[in-house]
Amino acid sequence: MSKPKIVVLGAGYAGLVTSRRLAQKLSPEEAEIVLINKHNYHYESTWLHEVAAGTINPNQARFMLTDAVNPKKVRLIYDSVLEVKKDEQRVVLENSEVSYDYLVIALGWVSNTFGIPGMEENAFAITDIDSSRLIAEHIEYQFAKYASEENPNEDELTILVGGGGFTGIEFVGELAEKVPQLCKKYDIDRSKARIINVEAAPSILPMFDEDLVTYAKKSLEDRGVEFRIGTPIKEATPEGFIVGDDKELIKAGTVIWTGGVTGNPVLAKSGFELVKGKVNVDADLRVPGEENIFVLGDCSWVMDKESGRPYPPTGQLATQEGTVAADNIAALLRNQPLQDFVFHNKGTVASLGVTDGIGNILDGNKIRGKSAAAMKKVVDDRSLFMVGGAKAVLKKGKFRPF
Ligand code: FAD
Ligand code: NAD
Numbered sequence: 001m002s003k004p005k006i007v008v009l010g011a012g013y014a015g016l017v018t019s020r021r022l023a024q025k026l027s028p029e030e031a032e033i034v035l036i037n038k039h040n041y042h043y044e045s046t047w048l049h050e051v052a053a054g055t056i057n058p059n060q061a062r063f064m065l066t067d068a069v070n071p072k073k074v075r076l077i078y079d080s081v082l083e084v085k086k087d088e089q090r091v092v093l094e095n096s097e098v099s100y101d102y103l104v105i106a107l108g109w110v111s112n113t114f115g116i117p118g119m120e121e122n123a124f125a126i127t128d129i130d131s132s133r134l135i136a137e138h139i140e141y142q143f144a145k146y147a148s149e150e151n152p153n154e155d156e157l158t159i160l161v162g163g164g165g166f167t168g169i170e171f172v173g174e175l176a177e178k179v180p181q182l183c184k185k186y187d188i189d190r191s192k193a194r195i196i197n198v199e200a201a202p203s204i205l206p207m208f209d210e211d212l213v214t215y216a217k218k219s220l221e222d223r224g225v226e227f228r229i230g231t232p233i234k235e236a237t238p239e240g241f242i243v244g245d246d247k248e249l250i251k252a253g254t255v256i257w258t259g260g261v262t263g264n265p266v267l268a269k270s271g272f273e274l275v276k277g278k279v280n281v282d283a284d285l286r287v288p289g290e291e292n293i294f295v296l297g298d299c300s301w302v303m304d305k306e307s308g309r310p311y312p313p314t315g316q317l318a319t320q321e322g323t324v325a326a327d328n329i330a331a332l333l334r335n336q337p338l339q340d341f342v343f344h345n346k347g348t349v350a351s352l353g354v355t356d357g358i359g360n361i362l363d364g365n366k367i368r369g370k371s372a373a374a375m376k377k378v379v380d381d382r383s384l385f386m387v388g389g390a391k392a393v394l395k396k397g398k399f400r401p402f
Pocket of ligand 1: 009010011012013014015036037038039043045046047048049079080081082105106108109126128167170214264266275296297298299313315316317318349
């Protein structure tokens with residue numbers, strides 16, 4: 001009898017952790033492990049706002065998959081997944097097809113524009129290495145262009161960020177570091193370059209207590225970030241955002257949408273039942289009614305029994321799910337009982353640039369300032385260790401004492 005084939009889709013947090021743990025747990029005789037990813041590298045999704053602002057080099061936020069998994073134990077296929085044919089147990093890729101006995105879908109998130117007119121056409125989104133690098137280069141191009149023109153238009157220097165959730169705020173924090181550097185480089189008066197964050201809700205970062213939000217907002221305002229809170233974006237045009245009931249146009253040379261994400265569209269294409277773009281999985285991380293399909297990370301909702309609501313999707317959650325999914329697949333192969341997933345929350349930290357941040361850490365303790373920024377670097381390096389091991393941390397790690 002041929003050995004069972006485990007196919008993992010996506011080499012982000014959930015997929016890479018699953019693959020590495022499967023390779024550790026299973027002998028080559030027990031199963032064949034296949035990891036399929038669009039690129040030959042893994043990127044740290046949680047660092048993309050830094051790539052997009054140009055405060056880190058894109059190469060720091062990625063590493064080769066062959067550095068993280070042993071290709072003798074995990075067969076690597078670099079291709080795009082188009083569709084899962086559940087009834088036939090096969091995955092359709094752009095360039096080939098792969099059959100499976102066990103499937104792990106960990107294809108992550110995509111930007112969600114909620115159908116706002118013009119958003120997809122006129123705004124950038126931070127979604128992967130290439131889209132993030134493009135934003136950084138576009139911003140720098142606007143500064144270089146402004147400096148070279150005889151009658152430059154100051155709107156070219158405005159950077160408009162739609163959405164004041166985690167991504168939007170961490171991104172404007174990085175911009176607050178980068179913009180003064182660009183002004184210096186291109187001999188531009190700092191007061192001419194604007195960073196504007198537009199948020200529909202009454203507050204930015206609603207997941208934090210008011211005192212931390214007030215701290216974050218003041219810290220960013222002190223470094224030149226302008227906020228338009230309680231201001232829904234109605235439309236994006238080539239000139240900027242149209243906001244509010246009076247349809248005010250805020251003009252900008254660079255427009256970025258960070259207003260939300262949803263699960264990978266491969267899920268819909270493959271006929272999974274979706275709730276807000278993601279699959280509601282059972283406690284053992286399998287799709288209800290599908291004994292051999294696990295859906296992880298930003299492609300799924302996992303119910304938190306304590307709160308009665310799904311756990312918020314994060315890299316931390318995806319990483320922990322990867323471990324449990326691998327253990328459950330090994331248990332299935334060995335006819336052992338499966339375990340339910342329980343999230344161990346290690347806290348939440350938002351950076352506000354390189355040396356500032358806010359966070360809730362274990363036991364409800366709040367941190368802010370340099371300690372939060374340092375903690376964020378520790379969290380980033382821990383996440384890097386989980387997906388890439390010690391080699392990735394040594395090569396790409398962030399932590400340096402201030
Ligand atoms: P991902 O890590 O996104 O991995 C998906 C993988 O699938 C990628 O490698 C992708 O290339 C691949 N892929 C996608 N489509 C295809 C396809 N069709 N075919 C083949 N391969 C494909 N969370 C935190 O916990 N802490 C943070 O500090 C934090 N910061 C963030 C900052 C930013 C700017 C953003 C956008 C998000 C942040 N998050 C953070 C959220 C976190 O990034 C996600 O929750 C996490 O990436 C989900 O992990 P995942 O494994 O589901 O997907
Ligand atoms: P989000 O959904 O958390 O935030 C989007 C924000 O955009 C919200 O505040 C929303 O009110 C606003 N918005 C939506 N429509 C709008 C409109 N028309 N006009 C103006 N504002 C509008 O999305 P995100 O910030 O990209 O985060 C995505 C996921 O990644 C979340 O689960 C988040 O927790 C996670 N994340 C975590 C971290 C971290 O832990 N440090 C960092 C980044 C992202």
